[in-house]
Amino acid sequence: MTTWTRLALGLLLPQIVLSSPVPEAIPEPVKLEQRDDASEGYNSPAYYPTPHGGWVSDWAEAYEKAYQVVSNMTLAEKVNLTTGTGFFMGPCVGQTGSAPRFGIPNICLQDSPLGIRNSDHNTAFPPGITTGATFNKELMYARGVAIGEEARGKGVNVQLGPSVGALGRKPRGGRNWEGFGADPVLQAIGGAQTIKGMQSTGAIAALKHFIGNEQEMYRMSSIITQGYSSNIDDRTLHELYLWPFAEGVRAGVGSVMTAYNSVNSSACSQNSKLLNGVLKEELGFQGFVMTDWLGHYGGVASALAGLDMCMPGDGAVPLFGDSYWGPELSRSILNGSVPVSRLNDMVTRIVATWYKLGQDKDYPLPNFSTNTQDEKGPYYPGALFSPSGVVNQFVNVQSDHNITARAVAREAVTLLKNEQGILPLRRNDSLKVFGSDAGGNPDGLNSCNDQGCDKGVLTMGWGSGTARLPYLITPQEAIANISKTAQFYITDSFPKDVTATSKDIAVVFINADSGENYITVEGNPGDRTKAGLNAWHNGDDLVKAAAEKFSNVVVVVHTVGPILMEEWIDLKSVKAVVVAHLPGQEAGNSLTDVLFGDYSPSGHLPYSIPRSESDYPESVGIIDDQPFGQIQDTFTEGLYIDYRHFLKANVTPRYPFGHGLSYTTFKLSNPTISEVTAIDSAYPPTRPTKGSTPVYNNSIPAASEVAWSSTSFTRIWRYLYPYLDNPESISASDEYPYPDGYNTTQPESRAGGGEGGNPALFKTASTVQVTVTNNGARRGKAVPQLYVELPSSLGLDTPSLQLRQFEKTKELAPGQSETVTLEITRKDLSVWDVEVQDWKAPVNGEGVKLWIGQSVGDLPIVCVVGEKCSFQ
The missing domain is CATH 3.20.20.300 (Glycoside hydrolase, family 3, N-terminal domain)
Structure with a gap:
């Protein structure tokens, strides 16, 4: 989605006009550099x-x-x-x-x-x-x-x-x-x-x-x-x-x-x-x-x-x-x-x-206007002359949705490191809080159009995927509500006059931002071209400075995605790292809910965090050096993105996909696997007949x-x-030149037959049950994750592990257990056969292994389809 901002900034230029009905290619721009040829082997029939x-x-x-x-x-x-x-x-x-x-x-x-x-x-x-x-x-x-x-x-x-x-x-x-x-x-x-x-x-x-x-x-x-x-x-x-x-x-x-x-x-x-x-x-x-x-x-x-x-x-x-x-x-x-x-x-x-x-x-x-915050205005602002009237009725639709917003942000908080049990913090801990990311936007709430700046706590990225904050609970405000002794240094430059004792805990806030291309923030035109995968505002230096001064440092990260931590993650003083992602309006409350131990962290990484950007394949880098013609961005890495790539390349990331610690610990036990629907053929049954x-x-x-x-x-x-x-x-022509390949007979896909595809694909093939027990000392929630390993008998190069299911337990008290059921469908065990144009699965699931654990890097249970489960 784009906005008028693009127009106002002169960033939106007229679109190409097609002079032909042929939809399979856009004509080259007139009197400009010819577009690159399409990559060989990639076409759209x-x-x-x-x-x-x-x-x-x-x-x-x-x-x-x-x-x-x-x-x-x-x-x-x-x-x-x-x-x-x-x-x-x-x-x-x-x-x-x-x-x-x-x-x-x-x-x-x-x-x-x-x-x-x-x-x-x-x-x-x-x-x-x-x-x-x-x-x-x-x-x-x-x-x-x-x-x-x-x-x-x-x-x-x-x-x-x-x-x-x-x-x-x-x-x-x-x-x-x-x-x-x-x-x-x-x-x-x-x-x-x-x-x-x-x-x-x-x-x-x-x-x-x-x-x-x-x-x-x-x-x-x-x-x-x-x-x-x-x-x-x-x-x-x-x-x-x-x-x-x-x-x-x-x-x-x-x-x-x-x-x-x-x-x-x-x-x-x-x-x-x-x-x-x-x-x-x-x-x-x-x-x-x-x-x-x-x-x-x-x-x-x-x-x-x-x-x-x-x-x-x-x-x-x-x-x-x-x-x-x-x-x-x-x-x-x-x-x-x-x-x-x-x-x-x-x-x-x-x-x-x-x-x-x-x-x-x-x-x-x-009952609102996306064009103005005033009560009255033109009904059609794009017209030179427009009737006017009430355009904003200021209808309050928030209800109690702040509860849901806070719960989402809280359950996303991902604890990556927690040495010596420094977290949760105690209410009487001596805290010194650093970083502009702990505070609010000094220019005021929603002062940046579509959140197009990185000022104060990062609640969301920028662009059309945003909303105005009705209010903002900053980390500074939330911490101050709990700790009466906390001192705040809302700056990204480490103050020279800060004193530190052995009892002090430094809480350092850093962030990394990104957004939509029509806004450029601090040299980053949507994608993180200038900042790369590093923290913004010299965040790495802020952490290192705090770690040099304090013996106990907790790092809180608000980020749009992977962020490099190698400059400081192994420093002796850095005891804990918390990724709070992008928390929305309840940023402070959701964080302190976890920092001070009212809830155990239960978030897990939705991506891997690498040790170096060079750990990724070159093909997933941002293309930023060809402003004319059509850029050909060929996905040569194929199926191997994120953890799939790291596993294939035998690269150990700093933190793997799915990783997340808790203030308690969990034990997985009693795994069992049951067949529900037999996979008695390589391809699904014939698709259902279409209705009228x-x-x-x-x-x-x-x-x-x-x-x-x-x-x-x-x-x-x-x-x-x-x-x-x-x-x-206007008169109709009997010989209108329709595109090549146009016909009036509809070919049906053998993989279709229902919403999402052939309904047979979504029948449960197997279920895995596993008992999750809280064997620690605090309440918490666990997330058992199931990854599939497909056999080489399929004859295709396939990622060694692929997430196929997960469940989150209820909050378990110490000693409490819950049995979780993870359902696997036929499609979960299939690969796409490009020749047959259908999903192909191992008959009877032969050779399929299902790995269960708490991240892609921690999978202690393996279940062999048609056999049983065991611990590795």
């Missing part, structure tokens, strides 16, 4: 036409309701619902046109994945990376419910989240923190639980960014360059990057947002293989596909490729009053370049989703349905309407 929605039984009722409406709509009404009204042409960051005859209002779309952006009286929840670090499915769901309730309360129809792309392939990637971690299963579970929670309230979730958006720089196309091409082989796409999207679709997500970049040299918003073939056919997606803001690069091309809604509706240059769709989509229907059947499916998907989530039943209209889809009259409608002369309302300048002057002059 054509897949046409778009599969129609409505064949999944769970959506049948919603599609029937949609059919009754869409079959009676005019061309103008249909086009209205597919096209945004334009930048700043309504209260939300984006809104479609409406169909008032049928009670369908302008559909309001609003950021962000962590709460309502650019609003008031809302909660600023911890972002995805923090939520992932909880490894707590119940909290993931509860946070989703709370976000959905706030969206509904503000009148937001589509809340733009969760984010599961970027996956975190590049550790410096600017928006990794919006997702749940650098593992497809952790991302998948976090995304699916969030979707279920959000949509339980009636708000439509938008799963994003589909797909391969793994760095911020050069993601967008303009008149002088093209967004980079993420070149991904088919197996890597399925086993890593597509996995969380498949689970999101299986969770019933209502909408999917495309990424700005290309995949295999075809722009995501008009990539027919990805949208038609993978998302709508193989994964059985029943909702609607939208662009990211100004990620719409062509009209006919994108419609044929499977796009259903363009946001915010504008064409090459925002606020010029033109669009690739809107009146141009009306023209394309009348001249036959876009089949009426495609438009009918586009609109039906949108309306069916609206019905599926019950938004026809007393769903509120927007709506059947419309697909004749080209009368031109009068989009004629300006038939309207009787006052036009708003720059507002995007579906109408045309003199549409009667």
